[in-house]
Each structure stands twice: as C-alpha cells, then as structure tokens.
Amino acid sequence: MKLTYKGDYALKAVLDLALHYGQEPVTSHDLAKRIDAPAKFFEQVLTELKKGGIIESRRGNEGGYLLSKSPSKITVGDIIRIIEGPIEPIACVKENYANCTDVNRCVFRNIWQKVYQATSDIIDHVTFEDLMAQVKGQQQIATYSI
Amino acid sequence: MKLTYKGDYALKAVLDLALHYGQEPVTSHDLAKRIDAPAKFFEQVLTELKKGGIIESRRGNEGGYLLSKSPSKITVGDIIRIIEGPIEPIACVKENYANCTDVNRCVFRNIWQKVYQATSDIIDHVTFEDLMAQVKGQQQIATYSI
DNA sequence: TGTATACTCTACTAAGTTAGTAGGAATAGT
DNA sequence: ACTATTCCTACTAACTTAGTAGAGTATACA
Numbered sequence: 098m099k100l101t102y103k104g105d106y107a108l109k110a111v112l113d114l115a116l117h118y119g120q121e122p123v124t125s126h127d128l129a130k131r132i133d134a135p136a137k138f139f140e141q142v143l144t145e146l147k148k149g150g151i152i153e154s155r156r157g158n159e160g161g162y163l164l165s166k167s168p169s170k171i172t173v174g175d176i177i178r179i180i181e182g183p184i185e186p187i188a189c190v191k192e193n194y195a196n197c198t199d200v201n202r203c204v205f206r207n208i209w210q211k212v213y214q215a216t217s218d219i220i221d222h223v224t225f226e227d228l229m230a231q232v233k234g235q236q237q238i239a240t241y242s243i
Numbered sequence: 244m245k246l247t248y249k250g251d252y253a254l255k256a257v258l259d260l261a262l263h264y265g266q267e268p269v270t271s272h273d274l275a276k277r278i279d280a281p282a283k284f285f286e287q288v289l290t291e292l293k294k295g296g297i298i299e300s301r302r303g304n305e306g307g308y309l310l311s312k313s314p315s316k317i318t319v320g321d322i323i324r325i326i327e328g329p330i331e332p333i334a335c336v337k338e339n340y341a342n343c344t345d346v347n348r349c350v351f352r353n354i355w356q357k358v359y360q361a362t363s364d365i366i367d368h369v370t371f372e373d374l375m376a377q378v379k380g381q382q383q384i385a386t387y388s389i
Numbered sequence: 390t391g392t393a394t395a396c397t398c399t400a401c402t403a404a405g406t407t408a409g410t411a412g413g414a415a416t417a418g419t
Numbered sequence: 420a421c422t423a424t425t426c427c428t429a430c431t432a433a434c435t436t437a438g439t440a441g442a443g444t445a446t447a448c449a
Contacts, residue, residue: 302394
C-alpha cells in the first residue's frame with residue numbers, strides 16, 4: 098500500500114461528506130477548500146468516487162455531492178481500492194494468477210500474502226462511522242481544553 | 244508496500260546467495276541467469292545490495308558476490324528497505340514529521356501507522372535462514388513425490 | 390607480464406504514473 | 420435568460436520504473 102495525493106484527498110472528502118450525511122449536498126468547491134486540494138484536480142477524484150458508487154451528485158444550483166450510503170457501510174478499504182487500485186504488494190498474491198511458473202512453491206509469495214491479509218484486515222474494518230466518532234470526540238476534547 | 248522488479252530480483256538473488264553461503268562467490272552472470280533477470284539491469288541491483296551492506300564482492304577471475312553475514316541475520320525487511328525505500332504508506336507515519344498541521348489529530352494517520360506496523364512485523368521477522376529451510380523442505384518433497 | 394574474467398561507473402532512454410492545468414459543455418433551480 | 424454547479428476531454432511537467440550501452444578497473448592464473 099502506498100497512499101498518493103489522490104487517495105489522501107479522497108479519504109478526507111468522504112470523511113467530510115460523512116460528517117454532512119443526511120444534510121444538503123456539499124459542492125466540490127467547498128470540499129476542495131476545506132481539505133485544501135486543487136479544485137480542478139479534486140473534481141477528478143470525486144468523479145472516480147462516483148464511478149465507484151461511494152458518492153452521488155446533484156447538478157446545477159444547490160447541487161453538490163453526497164454519500165450514496167450510510168458512513169457505517171463505507172470502509173477505508175473501499176476508498177483505497179477505488180482510488181489506488183489493488184492493495185496486493187505484487188500481482189501473484191491474487192488467486193488464479195497464471196504468469197508465474199510455480200506459484201505454490203514460491204517462498205516469497207507467502208510473505209506478500211500475509212502482508213496483503215494484514216493490510217486489508219485493517220483498512221477493511223475501519224468504517225467512516227468509526228472515523229466520525231473519533232473526529233467528534235476530538236472536537237469535544239478541544240472545546241473543553243481551551 | 245509495493246514490490247517492483249528490482250525488489251523481486253533482489254530477494255531472489257539474496258536467497259540464491261544464502262543457499263551458497265560458505266561456498267565460492269557466485270557471479271552476477273550466473274545469478275542473473277538463474278533468477279531470469281536482465282544481466283545489466285541486475286548488476287545495478289547487486290550494487291545497491293552491496294551499498295546496503297548485505298553482500299560483498301570479489302573482482303576478477305573466480306570472483307563474484309557473497310553474503311556479508313549469515314542468512315539468519317538477514318531479513319526480508321532489510322532487503323525491501325534497501326531496494327524499495329521506506330515501507331510507510333505515507334510519510335507522516337514517521338516520527339517527527341513536520342509537514343502536517345496536526346499529526347496527532349489526524350484520524351487516518353492511526354490507520355497507516357497500523358498498516359506500517361503490521362507490514363514490518365511480518366517482513367522484519369522472516370530471515371533468509373527461514374526461507375532456506377522452506378526451499379530445502381520443498382526439494383525433499385519433490386524428490387519423494389516422483 | 391599478459392590476458393581472460395568479473396566487478397564498477399556513468400550515461401542514456403522508452404514507457405508509465407503522478408499531480409496537476411485548461412477550457413468548455415451539460416444541467417438544474419430561480 | 421442567468422447563474423451555479425457538475426461533467427467531459429485533452430494536455431503537460433516532473434518523476435519513477437525497467438531497462439540498455441559502453442567503457443573502465445581489479446584480480447587470479449598461466
């Protein structure tokens with residue numbers, strides 16, 4: 098796994114939309130501003146998230162983007178797979194991979210399999226509901242500590 | 244973590260050298276042939292492994308490369324860090340990272356920290372002695388099963 | 390001392406990825 | 420009709436990956 102700017106923007110955008118879940122759509126412009134991403138580049142990220150089925154859009158005045166399902170049903174892994182592609186360290190980790198002479202005997206494949214498993218165990222079990230809870234908790238602390 | 248060809252060649256080369264540990268040096272040419280890597284490109288990989296302190300070289304006739312320490316003292320993580328660089332999914336995972344406005348509050352950083360930890364827990368604990376044992380075990384089975 | 394053998398060093402390149410930029414077309418609400 | 424917004428296509432500079440090319444340097448051995 099390696100996180101690019103695109104993935105970083107995408108995660109922040111989805112978290113922002115999660116915090117606005119059930120409310121009015123949020124414009125690309127507002128999102129980009131809040132997460133400090135170049136507006137035009139960020140549009141492309143939103144397009145990919147839409148194609149991936151994570152968000153939907155409303156055009157025209159009062160339009161914008163919103164989550165297409167509950168934050169509890171979206172994981173960090175979902176976003177990463179859509180934006181960054183497969184998370185396997187090497188392609189042979191996947192089942193039915195034919196380009197290797199002897200997949201079953203390769204001592205390194207076991208290692209990459211474990212790394213893949215460990216990584217997805219983490220990112221596929223963190224939902225945006227979890228993240229919202231953390232963010233809200235932090236805001237409380239911040240308020241109290243002033 | 245993403246494994247490039249360079250990393251793949253490096254791991255295979257070190258395993259091959261581990262299997263020849265205590266014996267005569269192995270030439271770059273022979274290694275490249277056995278692991279099916281382009282000879283000239285592969286030379287660069289060996290240079291990096293040498294700079295990384297994993298292997299040493301003997302020039303001239305009867306020369307070649309050999310491990311600079313016991314296979315039990317070299318891990319997969321050592322090779323990956325030398326060839327592929329840092330294994331953190333994003334730079335902010337490292338300690339004293341200044342380029343972030345609020346590292347302590349970022350809910351995503353926790354996740355990448357965990358991914359980093361899980362990945363290094365795996366690759367830093369597999370030694371080339373372990374891998375040698377696996378390879379030798381497989382050869383036995385292969386012999387018996389004919 | 391010569392020579393074959395093997396490592397060493399520097400430079401170049403084609404293809405792909407990353408992180409954008411640019412400009413306009415389509416659509417929806419007032 | 421006007422304005423705000425998403426949608427679509429194309430372009431680009433910088434960087435990385437996976438090599439290639441060719442000359443230079445050290446060593447063992449005859």
